[in-house]
Amino acid sequence: AQTVTQSQPEMSVQEAETVTLSCTYDTSESDYYLFWYKQPPSRQMILVIRQEAYKQQNATENRFSVNFQKAAKSFSLKISDSQLGDAAMYFCAYEDSGTYKYIFGTGTRLKVLA
């Protein structure tokens, strides 16, 4: 069965600095999707970025980028120029290509310090 591990329960970053959130996963599949979601205090799940496993190029969305290492099964999220509005819970998720189920990590709470 697939698993997703986020080893950092909480991270802090100074405003305008860069922070990297870690995520590792385990799967025997070769084609799949990975996601990072942000959950602010409103608890609305917001898609930050997604990566298709067959694409070697790392996904980028403005200040958010990933470091996807398929062989190592690692999928870290880099947030550049951190802003106060980036403070939230961040969940890494794996999509099972057969059932479309999402397997979520335990989350990382990001604090942004002014």
Next chain:
Amino acid sequence: GAVVSQHPSWVICKSGTSVKIECRSLDFQATTMFWYRQFPKQSLMLMATSNEGSKATYEQGVEKDKFLINHASLTLSTLTVTSAHPEDSSFYICSAKGAGTEAFFGQGTRLTVV
């Protein structure tokens, strides 16, 4: 991105009564919908997967007779918590997936059973 509307946002009900939560995809056809439960400061736990016109598939440990899921159309799925008890109090989130897209999440429903 696509919009998924979940209603109500919060509900308080008396112990022993039933409560229904709706999840609607507003601008796309959702072939698959998912229901999650989230405890405070924890990750999302998948309860069940529903496909339009067929019976929901429940995750291990989820009581299908307590959590009734109906997916009668390509834009609507409902979760009914039957004979609710205080231990059913939680945050419930739905997500909807169309063909070839990622899943989009509703705003969530905070259920309090008193």
